[in-house]
Amino acid sequence: MTIAEAEQPVPADQENEPRPVERIRWPTLFLYGLPSLPLAALTLPVYIYVPTLYASILPPAQLGMIGLVLMLARIVDAVSDPIIGAASDATKSRFGRRKPWLFVATPLTMIAFYAIMTPAADTHIGYLALWSVALTLCWTLALLPYNSWGAELSDDYHERTRISAVREGVTVAGTLLAVGLPAALAAFGIAALGDQLHWLAVGVCILLPPAVALALWHVPDKAHRAVQSWTFRSAGAHIRRNGPFWRFIASHFINATANGFPATLFLLFVTYRLEMPEAQGGLLFLYFLAGLAGIPFWTWLSRRISKHRAWGYAMLLACASFVWTPFAVGPGDIAVFVVISLVSGFAVGADLALPASIQADVVDADRAKSGARNTGIYFAAWGIATKAALGISVGVAFLALGAVGFDANTPPVDAANSETALMMLGLLYAFVPVILKLAAIAIMWRFPLDEKLQRDLTSSAAGRAE
Numbered sequence: 001m002t003i004a005e006a007e008q009p010v011p012a013d014q015e016n017e018p019r020p021v022e023r024i025r026w027p028t029l030f031l032y033g034l035p036s037l038p039l040a041a042l043t044l045p046v047y048i049y050v051p052t053l054y055a056s057i058l059p060p061a062q063l064g065m066i067g068l069v070l071m072l073a074r075i076v077d078a079v080s081d082p083i084i085g086a087a088s089d090a091t092k093s094r095f096g097r098r099k100p101w102l103f104v105a106t107p108l109t110m111i112a113f114y115a116i117m118t119p120a121a122d123t124h125i126g127y128l129a130l131w132s133v134a135l136t137l138c139w140t141l142a143l144l145p146y147n148s149w150g151a152e153l154s155d156d157y158h159e160r161t162r163i164s165a166v167r168e169g170v171t172v173a174g175t176l177l178a179v180g181l182p183a184a185l186a187a188f189g190i191a192a193l194g195d196q197l198h199w200l201a202v203g204v205c206i207l208l209p210p211a212v213a214l215a216l217w218h219v220p221d222k223a224h225r226a227v228q229s230w231t232f233r234s235a236g237a238h239i240r241r242n243g244p245f246w247r248f249i250a251s252h253f254i255n256a257t258a259n260g261f262p263a264t265l266f267l268l269f270v271t272y273r274l275e276m277p278e279a280q281g282g283l284l285f286l287y288f289l290a291g292l293a294g295i296p297f298w299t300w301l302s303r304r305i306s307k308h309r310a311w312g313y314a315m316l317l318a319c320a321s322f323v324w325t326p327f328a329v330g331p332g333d334i335a336v337f338v339v340i341s342l343v344s345g346f347a348v349g350a351d352l353a354l355p356a357s358i359q360a361d362v363v364d365a366d367r368a369k370s371g372a373r374n375t376g377i378y379f380a381a382w383g384i385a386t387k388a389a390l391g392i393s394v395g396v397a398f399l400a401l402g403a404v405g406f407d408a409n410t411p412p413v414d415a416a417n418s419e420t421a422l423m424m425l426g427l428l429y430a431f432v433p434v435i436l437k438l439a440a441i442a443i444m445w446r447f448p449l450d451e452k453l454q455r456d457l458t459s460s461a462a463g464r465a466e
Helices: 003-007 026-033 036-042 044-057 060-076 082-090 101-119 124-152 157-188 193-218 233-239 243-272 279-303 309-321 334-370 375-403 419-444 453-461
Strands: none
Touching: 026 157, 026 193, 036 044, 036 101, 036 124, 036 157, 036 193, 044 060, 044 101, 044 124, 044 157, 044 193, 044 243, 044 334, 044 375, 060 082, 060 124, 060 375, 082 124, 082 375, 101 124, 101 193, 124 157, 124 334, 124 375, 157 193, 157 279, 157 453, 233 375, 243 279, 243 334, 243 375, 243 419, 279 309, 279 334, 309 334, 309 419, 334 375, 375 419
């Protein structure tokens, strides 16, 4: 389905009255979202802590190599997304299509996460490369089927937002624990970042198995029915004709790249521009707490003005708060930075709740055309875009800092970094993301798939065999 086709009105004889929505009970929603609590440590905390951890261990001359390795690891891993997505779509078991994948991924994820978070003092760049690839592969094995599972729990436009909001709300709660743990450990005398991340890895390994077990046991996998025969070629043909999907994925890729810069550079910015490394944990906690508070608001707004418009307004709010950061924040400007963190954190609540719900909707455009529920393939494409975006952001950021001679091993009191290096840090942290987000807003602002069209697509697909 092209954008032009999606924008055409549905003939009157094809319109359907809204069917009663079967709302998912809150205990089921909570248990579905529960694995997100420990899995949250695999996402933003990894992008925040891992580059800084290895930059403090490896020689300063390898700063650019760290960014290059992390970028290439995510790009290499992106090849696995369509394979795993297609395999999970084609899985047939009495437990469902998605559950077996999450079951297998859980122990592998624990091993990879513990390894990358606990490098030896004499570690080398090859160790980072090996476990970066391993962790991102495990991330795909776990999160791609898990997100696809959530997208298939309901066909309703707003109920999908409720599902993704609960899952991402639990994710933010897990992120708050992950970013708050180092600060809590520092209060008890465990100040070294390496020691703090060791205990974070232990915590994930303790919490992940029971959280996954409860979800697998109590939450239904509604895509348990026999799936149709298909090929990569036929699936690819339908994806190529899905105009709303390409519009969404372009905007998501650009916005994810924008979010990757501050996620990667946050610790360095607070240490070398704000010159308050002791405030890192508290600032991160406030940022994600504001994000958690923002999820109900953006969910509410999406019911009033559509998901894509609510997402656009959230990105505009993030731009308005962030654009001043490179010029307004200097040594000791903690009050200004707190305000920026709270406003931009509130805006990121929309990034957490709405894109995943929109992604579930664009699958309906394919389903109405093909009769297939290829959710895994579509979430694989989303995963490729996300990984490529985060890989590009960390690669470009560290290569650019390395090019201007930025030194991440020198305390800021020594003033070893030049004004040029510090300005480059500020521009990469905040100004580049603003430019990218404005481009994402422009692409998504007139997105054609709203509640009415999604309902019509779902009704059109309802009579097809799956």
